[in-house]
Amino acid sequence: MRSRRVAAAAVTVLAATGVLPSAAASAQTSDLWVDRSSANCADGGPGSEAVPFCTVSAAARTAGPGQTVHIARGAYGEDVVLTRSGTAGAPINFVGTGVPGAPLPGVVNVTSLTVRGASHLNVSELGINGSALPADRSPVTVTDSAQIGLTRLRVSTPSGADSVAVHVSGGSQVTLARSLLGSSVRVDQGASGTVLAGNSLTSGMRSGFLVDGAPGTTVVSNTISTACMARIRLAGGSTGGTIANNFVMGYDDSGTIQPCPVDGRIAVDVTADSVSGTTVKYNSVQSVDTPYRWAGTTYRSADAFRAGTGQGERDYTDVDYGKVEQSTTDSADATVPGMLPVDLSGHPRVDSPSAPNTGTGPGWYDRGAVEHTNPIVADLWDVSYKHPQRARYDAVFDLGFTSPWFPSTAVFDFGDGSPQVPVTADRTEVPHTYPGFGSYDTVLTVTDSSGKKVYSRVTVAVADRPLAAELKTSPAEGADTLTVRAEASGLDSQYPVASYRYDFGDGSPAVTTPTATHRYAAPGSYPVELTVTDDHGRTLKRSTRVTVGPAYVPLAQPVRTLDTRTGTGAPKGKLGPDGSLKLKVTGTAGVPADGTVTAVLVNLTSTGSTEDSHVIAYGGGTRPNTSNLNTVAGRDVGNTAMVPVAADGTVTLYNHSGRTDLIADVQGYYGVKPQVRTDLHPVQAVRALDTRSGTGVPAGALGPNASLAFKVRGPGLLPDDAKVAVLNLTATGSSEDTYIAANPSFPVSISNLNVSRGATVANQVTVPIAADGTVKLYNHVGNVQLIADLQGYYGAADNPLVPLRPVRALDTRTTGKPVSPAYDTVVDVRKYGVPGNATAVLVNLTGLNARYEDWLAAGDPATTEWTTSNLNLVPGAIVSNLALVPVHDGLIEVVDHVGSTDAIVDIQGYTAP
Known part of the structure; x- marks a missing residue:
């Protein structure tokens, strides 16, 4: 199985969605439903589950005491206004569709939420996307309303330094809890008894919890991260407030102090008219240059604040980044008003085994909005599939979990209504057969003894999928270079495969096994086609081209197999006009005679020619209308040729006119059974040597009976797997008639390039590369400038x-x-x-x-x-x-x-x- 985590762990949301206590409804009324994606939705309808409203606003105009409005997930894009009231015993509840355990609430989104002149009203699990609103408008506003509960909201705000996410005013009483807020919360004149608990507030400049003229405000257990201005500010006669158990931190992970106004970066700011009856304690402050301002006086540390005001009991300031968890874990005062039994994501309060209990009351409450809980990991590593049986689909799930703090149990839900199965902590495979086609949401749920739950999810799609596969061809292992292996790679079939058919494109009979090995009779490029058919008659065709050819085997040193001047390889004497000779090349010079050689790489030289002519080298049969060597009367001329080898192991050389001596030096051969297979790879031509300019070696002509070595493998040249280099070798400016040899063996008697005095001559040279990435060139007599341009190399066996x-x-x-x-x-x-x-x-x-x-x-x-x-x-x-x-x-x-x-x-x- 692959070690790949399919779904990240998540956590549960407790049943409680509001923070306002309420008795059982005095009158049972039907719930209302909103679902914009329903085909039956109608704003004029009953709002039932079968015929829901299309908009939240339609439900808001209808809902009455004791009713709950269930809002299906979706982007509604509405400005929702709530004006209807419930009663103390029968509030009105608006509930979105949350994801259990998800840290981000609100998979239901509206543009803005306004509560005006209402009472006994709760809203939870809603996303308020106000990013497109004017900068001076708050996405959430509550005015002239009482007993309002806002829980698990996710509020995005307009851009701007002074944007406000939630604005409470006009004598309102609100509890805002466990919400993600994009900027400030403002509580203005006339409001009282406001509770801001368990929220996460993150934004840029000039924001925080800003309270002005609202006595009795409770700010507890929040995590606050903003760049400048007061993070928590009580002003304008906001007496009797409580600021406790909050975690206030610097703006970024590096601790960089952002540019701020003169009075910026204050964590807690209580004005002189608000200090009466106000309590500050059990807060942790990180990377803030001025932690406190109390009645106009600033304090740079918790110790100074306690000494000067008597406030700041068990506050921490200057918290190091590496000690954040240490300063906030199991250290809160659980007895202060407004504290919640669960954190932002619904985790219950738990006692960390690694932290001392320094808090008050139940001593394991953490500071800030996030409780440090058992780091459970629910692992759904992989899901694999066996071959299906008709409309049934067999899956195997790779599952497990870790729970380092507390004992835990786990169950896996296959998503098809079948019974859940228990899962052990050890990694295990759980098989399951699905009843038919469909999409199944599977869930692994892990629950520890504290009540914390985490989830890992993956969706299994069981569908009547078409056949899928790719045709993969590769050299057959252990076989010669004309043999290939073909297979249906990545085959995915909903039904059992009934047949395979491989057509190798050379007229041979098709192969009908699941994989196929085939040997071609001759080198070439061939079309290959695969046909797969399942037992339902569905057919898949895939095609590709495969090229098979010999591999090049360089000889350790070029070997002279023909010299008509001495009678080597043919009778002694010049080859006459319209004359030809057969040269045996297999069985000599290290070239095998077992019938596996298809061509030789040979350097041909004419010398002593009586006329300008041309020479053709070929593998027998009808002579081609081509040439390999152009002879010049009275001069030595050479050229390299790749010559096919006839069935009898010979090549044929033909001279068009005049008389000439011919020399053939075999450099290597192409065979279908090499010991080490290499293929020829072209490269964009690059100059590796130029003695005129100092490229590759120090500048200067190569002298008589001298050699030089230069790099052909390395950065900007040939790759590391290059074994043999293919060079265009040029000689120029020679002071005498001479010859050049590549990879010379001393004494040097075989040439690659024949050079006349003052002439510029080129020839292709194929030469093995030394272990240090160099090749060597030798000059016979005189002084000569040499140039070498890389054309290719023999390396990896993937380009015959x-x-x-x-x-x-x-x-x-x-x-x-x-x-x-x-x-x-x-x-x-x-x-x-x-x-x-x-x-x-x-x-x-x-x-x-x-x-x-x-x-x-x-x-x-x-x-x-x-x-x-x-x-x-x-x-x-x-x-x-x-x-x-x-x-x-x-x-x-x-x-x-x-x-x-x-x-x-x-x-x-x-x-x-």
């Missing part, structure tokens, strides 16, 4: 390279539109056997008929700035180079730096996930 029979995708000599900065030359590689999900293509890029010394680059058409090149052009020369080119939506682009030149693109393979 598929060799293709070479195909020509672009020849601007036939289109009449040479590559030029004047317009885009874009190639849609999907027309040449490359799938739409390809990430890159491996191409032989050839440039000819250049007008200037210039360069060509190939890449993603979305590229906006070209900072690297693939091919360096010389007027009159034909130059080719292997390039790994990123694909964007099936497209690649060829660009010319400054001039105009013809370009040829021959595709040799592609990568795809």
